[in-house]
Amino acid sequence: xxxxxxxxxxxxxxxxxxxxxxxxxxxxxxxxxxxxxxxxxxxxxxxxxxxxxxxxxxxxxxxxxxxxxxxxxxxxxxxxxxxxxxxxxxxxxxxxxxxxxx
Amino acid sequence: xxxxxxxxxxxxxxxxxxxxxxxxxxxxxxxxxxxxxxxxxxxxxxxxxxxxxxxxxxxxxxxxxxxxxxxxxxxxxxxxxxxxxxxxxxxxxxxxxxxxxxxxxxxxxxxxxxxxxxxxxxxxxxxxxxxxxxxxxxxxxxxxxxxxxxxxxxxxxxxxxxxxxxxxxxxxxxxxxxxxxxxxxxxxxxxxxxxxxxxxxxxxxxxxxxxxxxxxxxxxxxxxxxxxxxxxxxxxxxxxxxxxxxxxxxxxxxxxxxxxxxxxxxxxxxxxxxxxxxxxxxxxxxxxxxxxxxxxxxxxxxxxxxxxxxxxxxxxxxxxxxxxxxxxxxxxxxxxxxxxxxxxxxxxxxxxxxxxxxxxxxxxxxxxxxxxxxxxxxxxxxxxxxxxxxxxxxxxxxxxxxxxxxxxxxxxxxxxxxxxxxxxxxxxxxxxxxxxxxxxxxxxxxxxxxxxxxxxxxxxxxxxxxxxxxxxxxxxxxxxxxxxxxxxxxxxxxxxxxxxxxxxxxxxxxxxxxxxxxxxxxxxxxxxxxxxxxxxxxxxxxxxxxxxxxxxxxxxxxxxxxxxxxxxxxxxxxxxxxxxxxxxxxxxxxxxxxxxxxxxx
Amino acid sequence: xxxxxxxxxxxxxxxxxxxxxxxxxxxxxxxxxxxxxxxxxxxxxxxxxxxxxxxxxxxxxxxxxxxxxxxxxxxxxxxxxxxxxxxxxxxxxxxxxxxxxxxxxxxxxxxxxxxxxxxxxxxxxxxxxxxxxxxxxxxxxxxxxxxxxxxxxxxxxxxxxxxxxxxxxxx
Numbered sequence: 001x002x003x004x005x006x007x008x009x010x011x012x013x014x015x016x017x018x019x020x021x022x023x024x025x026x027x028x029x030x031x032x033x034x035x036x037x038x039x040x041x042x043x044x045x046x047x048x049x050x051x052x053x054x055x056x057x058x059x060x061x062x063x064x065x066x067x068x069x070x071x072x073x074x075x076x077x078x079x080x081x082x083x084x085x086x087x088x089x090x091x092x093x094x095x096x097x098x099x100x101x102x
Numbered sequence: 103x104x105x106x107x108x109x110x111x112x113x114x115x116x117x118x119x120x121x122x123x124x125x126x127x128x129x130x131x132x133x134x135x136x137x138x139x140x141x142x143x144x145x146x147x148x149x150x151x152x153x154x155x156x157x158x159x160x161x162x163x164x165x166x167x168x169x170x171x172x173x174x175x176x177x178x179x180x181x182x183x184x185x186x187x188x189x190x191x192x193x194x195x196x197x198x199x200x201x202x203x204x205x206x207x208x209x210x211x212x213x214x215x216x217x218x219x220x221x222x223x224x225x226x227x228x229x230x231x232x233x234x235x236x237x238x239x240x241x242x243x244x245x246x247x248x249x250x251x252x253x254x255x256x257x258x259x260x261x262x263x264x265x266x267x268x269x270x271x272x273x274x275x276x277x278x279x280x281x282x283x284x285x286x287x288x289x290x291x292x293x294x295x296x297x298x299x300x301x302x303x304x305x306x307x308x309x310x311x312x313x314x315x316x317x318x319x320x321x322x323x324x325x326x327x328x329x330x331x332x333x334x335x336x337x338x339x340x341x342x343x344x345x346x347x348x349x350x351x352x353x354x355x356x357x358x359x360x361x362x363x364x365x366x367x368x369x370x371x372x373x374x375x376x377x378x379x380x381x382x383x384x385x386x387x388x389x390x391x392x393x394x395x396x397x398x399x400x401x402x403x404x405x406x407x408x409x410x411x412x413x414x415x416x417x418x419x420x421x422x423x424x425x426x427x428x429x430x431x432x433x434x435x436x437x438x439x440x441x442x443x444x445x446x447x448x449x450x451x452x453x454x455x456x457x458x459x460x461x462x463x464x465x466x467x468x469x470x471x472x473x474x475x476x477x478x479x480x481x482x483x484x485x486x487x488x489x490x491x492x493x494x495x496x497x498x499x500x501x502x503x504x505x506x507x508x509x510x511x512x513x514x515x516x517x518x519x520x521x522x523x524x525x526x527x528x529x530x531x532x533x534x535x536x537x538x539x540x541x542x543x544x545x546x547x548x549x550x551x552x553x554x555x556x557x558x559x560x561x562x563x564x565x566x567x568x569x570x571x572x573x574x575x576x577x578x579x580x581x582x583x584x585x586x587x588x589x590x591x592x593x594x595x596x597x598x599x600x601x602x603x604x605x606x607x608x609x610x611x612x613x614x615x616x617x618x619x620x621x622x623x624x625x626x627x628x629x630x631x632x633x634x635x636x637x638x639x640x641x642x643x644x645x646x647x648x649x650x651x652x653x654x655x656x657x658x659x660x661x662x663x664x665x666x667x668x669x670x671x672x673x674x675x676x677x678x679x680x681x682x683x684x685x686x687x688x689x690x691x692x693x694x695x696x697x698x699x700x701x702x703x
Numbered sequence: 704x705x706x707x708x709x710x711x712x713x714x715x716x717x718x719x720x721x722x723x724x725x726x727x728x729x730x731x732x733x734x735x736x737x738x739x740x741x742x743x744x745x746x747x748x749x750x751x752x753x754x755x756x757x758x759x760x761x762x763x764x765x766x767x768x769x770x771x772x773x774x775x776x777x778x779x780x781x782x783x784x785x786x787x788x789x790x791x792x793x794x795x796x797x798x799x800x801x802x803x804x805x806x807x808x809x810x811x812x813x814x815x816x817x818x819x820x821x822x823x824x825x826x827x828x829x830x831x832x833x834x835x836x837x838x839x840x841x842x843x844x845x846x847x848x849x850x851x852x853x854x855x856x857x858x859x860x861x862x863x864x865x866x867x868x869x870x871x872x873x874x
Contacts, residue, residue, distance in 0.1 A: 002708045008396070010712045010745070014738075015389055017719045022382050027728050029774055031378050033735050036766065037719060038385035040742055043754070045392035051749045054399035058835040062843070063343045063401065064754050065836065067388060068761050069847045070350045073854035074384075075766045077354050078377050079773045080858035081361050085374045086777055088367040094378075099368050100443045121849065128856070284839060321860045328853040335846060347846040351853060358857030 007048040015041035028082045028092040032075065039071045113288050116157040116296045117334050120303075123150040124327035131320020141311050145667055147323045148307035151330070155300035162293035162696075284402075285341045287470070290699035292338040294548060294692070295466045299337075302459035302555050303330040308671035309563040310451035312664075313570065322362065326455065329355035333463040337470070342391045342401040342424075345467065349387065349431075352463070353380050356456060360448040372447025379440045383430035390423025403475040421476055425486060428471075431464035433457075433513075434520045435493040442513040446575075450566030453509060457516045457562065458555040465523050465551055469530065469544060473701060477534055484531030487524050492631055494521030499635040503642050507575050508565045511642065512558070515601060518639060519554055522632055523547060525625070526616045530701065532623035542619040544697030549689060550612035553682050557600050557608060560675035563668060564594040571662050580646060582655025587662040591650045593676045598647055600679045602640040608682035615690070707809050708748045714802050715741035721798065728774050732767065733799040739763040740806055747813070753829045 018037030025031040043064045050060035086092050111118065127147050134143070286292075303326060310322070332355065335348030357380065361373025391401055397417045398406050426437065433441040445453040472483050498518030505511040529543035565575075567590065572579040583591040600607035613636060620629040664672070682689050718738035725731040739762045746755035836844060 002705050006709075006712070007745075007749075010716065011392075013716050014719055014742070015385075017716075017723050018385070019382065021723045021731075022378065022385075024723070025731075028374055028378070029770065029777070030722075030728050030731050032381070033722060033731060033770070035378075035381040035385055036735065036762070037722065037738065038382075038389060040739065040758075040762070042385070042389045042392040043758075044742060044745065045389070045396055047746055047749055047751045047754055049392075049396040049399070051751065053396070057399050058831055059343075059401065059840075060395060061751065061754055061832045062835050062840045063392075063395070065757065065832070066343060066347060066840075066843055066847055068757055070347070070850065072761055072766055073354055073851050074350065074381060075769055076858050077357055077854045077861075078381065079769055080861040081357055081370075081373045081377050083773060083776065084361055084364070084861045085370045088370040092777060094374070097371050097374070099371055100446050285842060321856050325853060325856055325860075328849065328856075331849070332853075344840075344843050344846070347843060347850060351846065351850045354850060354854045354857060358861050361861060 001052075004048065004052045007044065007052075011041045011044040011048070014038075014044065026093050026095050028085060028094055029079070031094070032078045032082065035078070036071055036075065039067055043067055113286070115161065116154050116293075116300065117331055117338075119154045119157055120151075120300070120327055120331045120334070123147060123154070124324040124331070127320055127324045127327065131324075134320075141319070143319055144307050144311045144323055147327065148304050148311075148667070151300050151304035151307060151327070155297050155304060158293055158296035158300055162290050162297060165290060285344050286338050287340050288338065291466070291470070291548075291696050292334075294696040295337040295462065296334050298462055298552055298555055299330045299333045299459050302455060302462075302559060303327060305556070305559045305563075305671050305675065306451050306455045306459075308667045309454065309559070309566065310449075312563075312668040313450055313566055322359070325355045325359055326451075329359070329455065330459065333459055336463050337466045340403045340474075342394065342403070342471075342475075345471075346384070346388050346391065349427075350384060352460065353384060356380075356452070356460065359452040360444055360456075362449050362452065366447070368447040369449070370447075372444045375440055375447075376444045379430065383427045383437075386423045386430075387427030390420040390427065393417070393420035393423065403471065406475045407477065418479065418482065421479055421483065422486075424471065425468070425483065428464050428468045429490060432461050432468070432520045432523070433517050434490045434524055435497040435517060436490075438494065438497065438517045438520075441517060442510045445513040445516075446507060446509045450509075450562055450569070453512075454559045454562035454566075457512065458558045461516070461520065462551040462555050465527065465547060469527055469547060470700060472527070473530055473534070473540065473544075480531040480534045484528050484535065487528040487531065488625070488628055491521045491524035491528055492628060494518060494524060495632050495635045496521075499638045499642075503638065505642075506577055508569070508577055508580070508646070509562075509575055511577070511646070512561060512565065515639060515642070516558065518635065519558075519601075522613060522616050522636070523550060523554075525620045525628055525632055526550065528628070529616075529619040529623045529625065532625060533619075536623065538623065540701045541694065541697050542615070542622060544701045545690070545693045546612070546615035546619045548696045549693035550616055552689070552693070553600070553608040553612050553679065556675050556678050557597050560672060560679070561594065561597045561601065563672060563675075564590060564597070567662070567664060567668065572659075577646060577649055578653075580649040581653040582659060583650040583662075585655050586659055587664065590662065590664060590672070593672050594650065595647055596676050596679055598643040599640075600683065602643040603636050604640070606683045608679045608686075611682055611686040611690070707813065708745060710805060710809060711741045711744040711748065714738075714805050715745065718799075718802050730798075732770050732774060733796070734802075735770075736763050736767050737799050737802045737806070739767070740803065744806055744809055753832055 015038050018034045018041060020034070021037060022031050022034030025034065046060040046064050046067075050057060054060065082092055085097065089097050091097070127143060130143060306326065307323060310326075329352045332348045332351030332353075335351065336345055339345045339348060357373055357377045360376045361370050363369035393416050394406060395401050397414055397420065400406065429437040430440075441457075445457060448456065472480075476483060494517050498514045498516070498521060502511055502514035502518065505514060526543045526547040529546070530540040533540040533543060568579050568583065569575045583594070596607065600609035603609045603613045613632075617629045617633060620626075620632070715738050718734045718741060721734040722731045722738060725734060739758060743755045743758040743763065746752075746758055
């Protein structure tokens, strides 16, 4: 089998890239994509740990299921909020939306 | 109805009532004709929340319910298996230590072994062993209460590390009623916080009658109730994945609540900011949990605590990510940047809820996760929290001085309050390190969270009423409030002085116990910083008081109407603030009992 | 099996990198779908076919369709026609299509060399996961349902037009 470290490396890369997308993207929709990537990296950890170390702990797959559910709900609510933002401002560019200091 | 369902109903009475209330509000809202009559709905829901708080208080006084027979039976089996393993291990040690005689499995003998450093499992405490022993040999299942059972399970999970790693399903916990016992704490600590959240929802709903939430009152109320429900799940769960469900349930309710005002672009901006940063925090949290699963094969706090022996780098990384997630939730510096903007854009009722109940849940969960799951990492997390606390106190108080917008002022003051509260959490870690009793820190935390929740909701409510009347969120809107609404001004004065920590008011009592817990653990510098910064905070609270009492009202200012529900809520808040300050003893004792349920050994 | 994993993981990372760097949101979204599909293949190689299927159906299917919808709605401005024309440009679909081709090749390979027996099905079958889900985690499922309800109410409020907004105006 593939060494476990490789899988963790992939997962960490996915997480880091997702975080970078979330922080640096100016487009709010693209920033929300970063969240999906980060949650997905967590899923990869759960499945890999289940497979390599704890094959009888199905808690991992349950956790993955719940995380996927949450990701779906979060995407729906998040996109609704971004749509709402677009209606107020006519743009989803986060750099142009600065009514408040900070 | 069978006995197990009764047990579930008993265990989750406040939660079930809250969800039922939320669904009822949604239904009534669908059936009612459109119109302003819906303000009645808010009052109705507020009264329902009061009932939920009553249920929580009833749970708190009665303590944890006895689990059903099926659970007790499986615990009994587990405990016996644990005892068998224990004996095998003892036999092994007696072989390697020829001087000792045949092992007699008495608690005193086991404790003696622990003190001789022969005990292979450092994380199993004396109480655990006594409980395990009691559960396995001495008593039948009749007298086995939840605390003993849980302690037995901790011991068992510790034992099974050396036998075989078993997940929850293999432990025979296959039914829902057993899951209740396995995944949720159901102790007085969570019951106390259920009361706090229900009270916060009650106050926020009472005040929300006053604030324009347009025609969508039903959805607003039900989302607020769902958010409170999510907070209850958070403080009650022992499993980090279930905790994540509660965290996200709250977050998904609060994101739309922040963006509620459709005619105010600031609200939409605040909602987006909170959405993106909040999702970042939750994603960090769940990634940390997944790293813990990689290390321990479980996301259950008891199993994590039992399996942890040395500082494992991956577990440390996971813990760090979890602390980042909660640090965001409680708005501790440097993770506070979202708070002022989000509070400013959000409706007043939502900002009040966010800055109190949501923050309180963050602290409660932080305390539970760190002290139950990661006592072995006390040194690391206590240091980290100390740094965050110092930063929050300094940043919050110094920036608050320059604020003109009342919401931003309250936001920065909330960041400073988070700093004081972190001192209390840190003190529990330091106490654990030094081998002291960690209860003082927990007691201070619970007490301060209660009085802060009540007082800060009141302050937000007054700010909201004034802003709605004058159409301005600036401090100058408060000018001459003494003549326009003398009672309101007096109430606000008391709340501000309490937040600033003036003696004879609630805030002073809370700060006193927090600083005391810090001093007891030798954190003199941190406490000195907190105390001196709290003097700075009195300055900016008095700036607001000066507007109300010294500066004249604008020429065209009229008398200000408060409305009955908000008036009742304010009266309650002020009375509680004065009562805690004047006669703190019953509140301190209640906080002591609550902290004891979590931290007591 | 190893080479399949390395290839799928490489595809996932390259696609994710492109999600971060592509300026156009539609480009980024296409690469995000590729990344999710690649992670699904990784799940399959790890022996979790159920999770892999869910990943494709829910993530790459449902959630991404939502994203596509929103991006399309946001583009409904004066530049809509230009965006329409942009769809025909090969630079838009070539990269994702190439990476998807790699994944497709992997899946075909997996199907061809799949043994007649079900060696993978010993652990992590949908049935076992279901038993765990409705056993110890039953209350977690209940919580998830409440979470979806709360999300529904919130999204409904935000998605609804405010009374003063003109029908057909804006989005």
